[in-house]
Amino acid sequence: MWYWVKNPDGTETDYDVPALTKATKEGKVSLDWSARRAPDGRRMTVKEVLILHQKYQDDEAITAATRQQEPHRQPQIACTSLLPPREMCSDTAQPQPADGCSRSPSQTQRTGGIPAAIEKLQLNRTQRAIILAGIAVFVLMGVFPPWTCRPFRVAAYAEPCGYRFIASSPSGDGVKIDTSRLFIQWAVTIAATGFGVLLVTNRRQHQ
Numbered sequence: 001m002w003y004w005v006k007n008p009d010g011t012e013t014d015y016d017v018p019a020l021t022k023a024t025k026e027g028k029v030s031l032d033w034s035a036r037r038a039p040d041g042r043r044m045t046v047k048e049v050l051i052l053h054q055k056y057q058d059d060e061a062i063t064a065a066t067r068q069q070e071p072h073r074q075p076q077i078a079c080t081s082l083l084p085p086r087e088m089c090s091d092t093a094q095p096q097p098a099d100g101c102s103r104s105p106s107q108t109q110r111t112g113g114i115p116a117a118i119e120k121l122q123l124n125r126t127q128r129a130i131i132l133a134g135i136a137v138f139v140l141m142g143v144f145p146p147w148t149c150r151p152f153r154v155a156a157y158a159e160p161c162g163y164r165f166i167a168s169s170p171s172g173d174g175v176k177i178d179t180s181r182l183f184i185q186w187a188v189t190i191a192a193t194g195f196g197v198l199l200v201t202n203r204r205q206h207q
Contacts, residue, residue: 003049004036005029012036017053020046127197134193138186142166146181150174 003020004012015023023029024046031047044052123131147161149172160178161170169175 001037001039001053005046006034006036008033017049021050024050123197124200126200130193130196130200134189134196138189141182141185141189146178146185147175148178149176 001017003017004014005020006012015029020029020035024031029046031045031050033046034043035046035049036043037049143166144163145166146163147170148158149161149170150158151173158174160181161172161175164170166177
């Protein structure tokens with residue numbers, strides 16, 4: 001960058017910035033003298049020229065230092081998953097599962113069984129408890145089903161014989177599992193479990 005510096009006698013001398021700095025230090029050029037920038041003719045004092053050039057050098061030094069540091073930075077990836085609060089995560093740019101979140105060993109091992117399948121449904125603790133209770137009742141009804149028997153071997157008449165373990169049928173004639181009543185019990189259990197889950201969901205939405 002060249003500047004035309006106006007001398008006290010009215011003449012102009014051209015300087016580049018290093019030469020102008022040297023002339024100023026040697027006292028050949030005063031900081032109050034007027035200078036004209038060669039490309040666009042902008043006028044400013046010699047002091048303003050030196051300050052502007054120093055600022056430009058500082059900016060370039062900062063930019064160069066920043067570029068040297070950038071390759072050493074590892075990009076950060078924010079992860080927000082539609083999981084319960086205890087499943088939230090924030091990870092660095094490393095290989096992650098499909099949803100982008102890291103898992104602790106205890107969370108990674110939850111891959112099988114009914115509790116793990118229920119947990120994947122993103123239900124709260126109360127809803128999971130209701131479903132597990134419904135499953136337990138459903139299984140117990142199958143393990144201890146209702147029985148019927150036909151006294152006196154009358155084919156048209158059957159009376160309830162109570163609930164017994166499925167591998168230990170009641171004694172008597174014409175004893176068999178009352179499948180109609182068992183299916184009704186299962187249907188009521190499923191309906192009650194679903195109603196309980198929906199009721200808890202509605203209460204949670206209104207809160």
